[in-house]
Amino acid sequence: MFPAKIDSLSRPKTVTEAAALMASADEGNVLTIAGGMSLMQAIKARVVRPGAIVDLNDIGELRGIKETASSVWIGAMTRYVELATSDVLKSGAFGALSDAASHVGDRQVRNRGTIGGSLCWNYVAACVPVATLALGAELELMSKSASGADETRVVSIDDFIIGPMETSRLPQEILRSVTLTGPGKRMGSAYRKWGHVTDSLPVVGIGVRVVLNDDRTCKAARVAIGGLSHGSQRFYEAERRLLGASSNPTAISDSFRSAAKTLEIQSDTLASADYRKVLIEELGTAVVLSAMTRAEEAVR
Amino acid sequence: MTDGTQAIRAIVNGQAVEAVVPIRMLLVDFLRERLQLTGTHVGCTFEGVCGACTVRLDGDAVKSCMLLAAQIDGRRVTTVEGLARGEEPHPLQKAFRDAHALQCGYCTPGILMNMSEFLERNPAPSETEIRAALVGNICRCTGYSHIVEAVKDAATNMRIVEGRAA
Numbered sequence: 001m002f003p004a005k006i007d008s009l010s011r012p013k014t015v016t017e018a019a020a021l022m023a024s025a026d027e028g029n030v031l032t033i034a035g036g037m038s039l040m041q042a043i044k045a046r047v048v049r050p051g052a053i054v055d056l057n058d059i060g061e062l063r064g065i066k067e068t069a070s071s072v073w074i075g076a077m078t079r080y081v082e083l084a085t086s087d088v089l090k091s092g093a094f095g096a097l098s099d100a101a102s103h104v105g106d107r108q109v110r111n112r113g114t115i116g117g118s119l120c121w122n123y124v125a126a127c128v129p130v131a132t133l134a135l136g137a138e139l140e141l142m143s144k145s146a147s148g149a150d151e152t153r154v155v156s157i158d159d160f161i162i163g164p165m166e167t168s169r170l171p172q173e174i175l176r177s178v179t180l181t182g183p184g185k186r187m188g189s190a191y192r193k194w195g196h197v198t199d200s201l202p203v204v205g206i207g208v209r210v211v212l213n214d215d216r217t218c219k220a221a222r223v224a225i226g227g228l229s230h231g232s233q234r235f236y237e238a239e240r241r242l243l244g245a246s247s248n249p250t251a252i253s254d255s256f257r258s259a260a261k262t263l264e265i266q267s268d269t270l271a272s273a274d275y276r277k278v279l280i281e282e283l284g285t286a287v288v289l290s291a292m293t294r295a296e297e298a299v300r
Numbered sequence: 301m302t303d304g305t306q307a308i309r310a311i312v313n314g315q316a317v318e319a320v321v322p323i324r325m326l327l328v329d330f331l332r333e334r335l336q337l338t339g340t341h342v343g344c345t346f347e348g349v350c351g352a353c354t355v356r357l358d359g360d361a362v363k364s365c366m367l368l369a370a371q372i373d374g375r376r377v378t379t380v381e382g383l384a385r386g387e388e389p390h391p392l393q394k395a396f397r398d399a400h401a402l403q404c405g406y407c408t409p410g411i412l413m414n415m416s417e418f419l420e421r422n423p424a425p426s427e428t429e430i431r432a433a434l435v436g437n438i439c440r441c442t443g444y445s446h447i448v449e450a451v452k453d454a455a456t457n458m459r460i461v462e463g464r465a466a
Contacts, residue, residue, distance in 0.1 A: 002346065003324035005304050009370045037348065040366045044326075044346050053323075055371060106436025107414060108351060111360040198435050 002044035011055045015062060015142055015176055016150060021054045022172040023144035032056055032174060034077060034117030037109050062116070062176065065089065071182065076116025076175040080104050080128075083115060092298035093135075093183035095291070096207045099191040100131035103199045116175045119157075122232065124164035125201045129232035131191040132157050133224035134207030135180050141173040152176075164231030186212040186219075188295030192287045193227075194279050196270065202227045203270045204279040206235070208291045210242070216296060218245045221288075225280070229266045237262040238284060247292045249285055256284035308373040312337070313382030321369045328353040330369035331379055339380040339409045340364055343438065351437035354410035355379050361417040363436075380409035383416060391461070392416055392454040401450035403441035411437045415451050423459060427452065 012018040022030060031050040033039050034057075042048045056062060062077035067088050074083070083089055083101035090098050097115075104110055104118075104127055118128035119139070137157045145151050157178075160167050169175060189209035193202035204227040211220040221242040223235040241255035260280045267273045307320050312335060321330055331337045342365065343350030353364040356378040383390045392412050395401070402408045411434065418425070418433045425433070430451045431444075439447060 002326065003368075006323040006368075007304050009306060009323045009368065011371075011373070036366055040368075041346065041348060044365075053368075057371070106351070107418065107433055108354055108361050108363045108436045109348075111417075112362050112366065198432070 002046075004043075004046050004049040006043075006050060006053060008052045009055060010052070011058045013058050013060075015059055015174055016144075018054055018056060018059060018174050019142055019144045019150070019172070020148075021052075022174065023146075023148075025052050025054075027171055030054060030171075032120075034120070035079065035109075035113035037105065037113040037117065038121045038123060039117070056116075056174070072180045074115055074178045074180070076119075076177055077114050078116075080110035080113050080115070081107075084110060092294050093187040093189055093209070094180055095294050096131040096134050096189035096191040096209060097128070097180070100127035100193075100205075100207065103127065103193065105199060115178055119160070119178070120167060120169055120175055122161060122165055122167050123201070124229070124231045125203070125205070125227040126232065127191065127193060127202060127205050127226070129157075129161055130202075130205050130224045130226035131189075131207040132178065133161060133232055133234060134191065134209045134222050135189055136209065136222055138179045138181070140176040140179070141169060142176045143170065143173045158234065161232055164229070166231075183298055184211055186214075186295045186298065188212075188291045188293065188298055190287045190290035190294060192283045192290070194283060204228075204276055204283060206280070206283045206287050208284075208287045210288065210291045210295055212292065212295045216246060216292070218242050218292070223284075225263070227276070228263060230264060235259065235263070242288065245288075247289055249289060252288050253281050253285045256281045259284075306370040306373070308370055310372045310374065311376040313378055319369075323368060323370050325369045326365055327355070327367040327369045327372060327377075328364040330372075331355070331364060331377075334369075337379045337381050341406055341409055343406065343410075349436075349438065350407070350410075351414060352407050352410040354413040354437065356413055356417060359417065361414040378413070380412055383412060390416065391457045392419070392451070395450040395454035395457065396447075399446050399450035399453055401443065401446040403443050407437055407439045407441075411439070411447060415454070419451070419455055419458060423455060423462075425451075425455060 029051040032054045062075045064075045066073040080101040191207040193205035207224045209222045213219045221239045223238040225235045226232040237259035265273045265276050309318050331340045341352035343352035348366045355364045
């Protein structure tokens with residue numbers, strides 16, 4: 001058996017119950033498990049040795065995709081396969097998340113892995129954190145106070161993502177949901193990555209959400225990048241350079257080439273820094289053009 | 301319980317199973333060592349990339365090395381031993397035999413379990429879709445061409461049986 005001894009496994013049915021279990025456990029000794037696609041690797045390698053595990057897989061209220069007039073609510077335990085096949089997310093404003101979820105790992109991983117698990121793990125080269133950063137999501141976190149009251153707080157994805165494998169989630173907090181605002185008028189998003197084998201972890205992954213003016217030029221852009229040593233991060237210089245841009249591949253490519261100078265780009269066993277710069281230019285251009293096309297299709 | 305063990309009750313290949321397992325026991329080890337269902341294989345052992353241990357959990361194809369046995373309490377698991385209907389092999393099993401889609405056979409059970417779910421969701425897949433669906437299963441004999449052929453044949457045969465062929 002690869003994992004170190006685990007004293008207890010709880011399978012709560014509600015978020016409140018899960019939060020109570022987290023509050024009552026010794027800090028540092030308890031971990032929540034979502035799909036387990038990353039955590040189980042760490043447990044098997046004994047990188048982490050939780051004494052207690054709170055399994056979130058039985059909590060129905062943490063699953064699902066619900067559309068309102070001005071936003072989309074996604075339960076934290078919603079699996080990649082559900083994100084990838086959701087009509088709500090398929091195109092237009094939220095396409096970046098669908099793109100990302102459709103190419104995470106493989107079928108077996110997508111059947112099990114969750115949006116919340118990916119965000120809370122925040123691996124240095126993961127797809128969902130990048131797509132979610134591009135979409136500007138809001139995250140709802142829940143915990144139990146010392147007096148036993150439910151405490152909820154909402155943080156923006158920008159404040160949630162701190163660095164590779166680091167988020168602003170407190171150890172006792174449970175991520176409840178991810179809310180995407182929109183779809184707005186002429187809003188479109190997309191995500192693309194490149195890895196060494198099909199659907200592998202990205203050497204570079206880029207997510208973009210654009211809002212277009214009536215003349216189809218870029219009114220607003222959010223760009224996020226993953227695979228660099230700083231982990232999933234906003235790519236502010238690319239955002240700035242995209243303002244006013246039209247769907248001209250050469251100009252967009254030039255923007256990404258120039259903007260890449262503001263990033264810290266490492267050479268490692270996966271790719272050299274120069275190769276990553278080419279990927280940033282190529283993927284950046286493709287992903288912006290795709291987001292712009294989707295924005296034009298979503299005129300409403 | 302907090303002594304590191306847990307009682308579980310599950311349905312495995314249609315049969316009720318009760319056991320007390322160490323919580324740290326992986327599902328694949330439970331299936332192989334406790335239930336002697338050794339058709340579920342261990343390939344990569346740790347990263348969860350080889351797919352040889354793929355089983356169906358409540359219908360979904362998942363890797364049993366990435367789950368704890370205690371997590372199947374109350375759930376339904378199907379392994380390759382549960383794929384055939386009695387003496388009648390599953391159409392995928394027949395197609396793999398007919399198309400010579402296995403050489404050493406180590407990866408085969410995982411591929412069968414993944415593809416059995418895939419074909420339920422997508423009864424008429426294109427070759428591109430089949431190849432994409434096989435990403436989570438590594439064949440070290442690299443006999444992918446025949447595997448793809450076999451999945452195609454199985455899809456066709458299943459549509460004929462169900463009267464859905466064109």
